Amino acid sequence: MTLKSSLTTEIISQAQSYDGIRAGIVPLKDVLKGYSYQVAPDDPGSQGQLDDGMIVDWPKEARTVLILGLNHPEKDPRLDWLERGDTWGNRRLREISELLKQWFRKEYGLDAQPLPYHVAKGGLFLKDAAVLSGIGIIGRNNLLLHPEWGARIRLRSILLQGDFQATKVLEGFSPCETCEGFCQKACPMNAFPQEKYRRPICRKQIIANVENKVPDGEIGENGKRNLVIKYCRACELSCPVGA
Ligand code: B12
Numbered sequence: 435m436t437l438k439s440s441l442t443t444e445i446i447s448q449a450q451s452y453d454g455i456r457a458g459i460v461p462l463k464d465v466l467k468g469y470s471y472q473v474a475p476d477d478p479g480s481q482g483q484l485d486d487g488m489i490v491d492w493p494k495e496a497r498t499v500l501i502l503g504l505n506h507p508e509k510d511p512r513l514d515w516l517e518r519g520d521t522w523g524n525r526r527l528r529e530i531s532e533l534l535k536q537w538f539r540k541e542y543g544l545d546a547q548p549l550p551y552h553v554a555k556g557g558l559f560l561k562d563a564a565v566l567s568g569i570g571i572i573g574r575n576n577l578l579l580h581p582e583w584g585a586r587i588r589l590r591s592i593l594l595q596g597d598f599q600a601t602k603v604l605e606g607f608s609p610c611e612t613c614e615g616f617c618q619k620a621c622p623m624n625a626f627p628q629e630k631y632r633r634p635i636c637r638k639q640i641i642a643n644v645e646n647k648v649p650d651g652e653i654g655e656n657g658k659r660n661l662v663i664k665y666c667r668a669c670e671l672s673c674p675v676g677a
Pocket residue numbers: 468469470473474477479480514551552553557558559560561562563565566572575576577578579584585586587588589590631633636637640665666667669670
């Protein structure tokens with residue numbers, strides 16, 4: 435099936451009509467050839483805290499990925515807190531994905547499949563997909579940097595039925611080249627020895643966050659505030675891009 439390239443513009447504009455959303459489109463086959471698939475094909479250690487359902491089989495006709503990025507500004511830290519099995523930002527991304535799926539069916543009579551967060555549950559490596567679709571670049575903090583929001587962005591993907599023209603890869607945006615590396619210096623665990631991100635070191639910090647839940651959530655059934663996990667964001671929030 436060949437679809438008109440003008441549909442890419444329509445799909446992106448529909449996705450970006452939601453507040454705080456940026457979107458990109460990339461062929462699924464390109465994402466599956468990305469760096470992360472080459473080094474970690476099965477996403478080791480990504481068991482995950484999130485309650486996403488598992489997608490066992492991707493639809494056969496799904497050949498395109500629509501990537502969504504939701505701004506997580508510092509002034510709204512709750513978006514990043516994990517409460518009752520999900521973060522508030524991810525709940526918003528799930529909701530928007532579902533609305534886009536309905537819109538896609540109504541508008542074009544085609545199927546869309548929102549994917550889970552974790553690769554082990556049928557999701558994709560989201561930073562690779564976001565770079566390839568032109569939403570941003572990978573910074574020295576090992577995170578996706580968006581020109582306007584820096585690393586303060588969270589990702590989600592939707593598989594689309596059929597082929598669509600990809601959005602362009604971002605060019606001329608390389609803020610880390612002239613930066614003194616605030617992100618790496620800010621890491622409380624020194625997870626960037628020799629300026630390279632080391633996952634096992636970073637993971638120790640994340641485990642400490644998981645073990646140190648705090649009662650800052652909504653009022654639960656027991657009349658007390660729910661416990662929430664506040665993940666470390668030091669390498670993200672110290673980045674001057676989008677601060
Ligand atoms: C497992 C996981 C973790 C693990 C391991 C992280 C890791 N990087 O290995 C732990 C729990 C430690 C973790 C920590 C964090 N995570 Co995390 N994590 C994930 C998850 C589920 C998979 C990531 C993964 O395993 N990647 C594979 C490993 C091998 O690759 P990598 O280290 O990420 O590096 C690859 C890319 O940089 C890529 N790359 C580099 N240059 C280029 C260039 C091109 C052209 C391409 C295509 C690719 C590419 O190649 C590298 C591999 O060689 C993703 C969600 C998802 N489904 O993708 C979120 C995700 C990456 N995490 C995210 C965040 C925000 C964090 C934290 C800040 C904690 C927090 N507050 O949520 C920290 C930051 C850590 C860091 N500086 O990288 C966000 C990143 C958003 C962004 N702006 O980039 C994601 C996308 C989830 C989301 N909600 O949107 N995370």
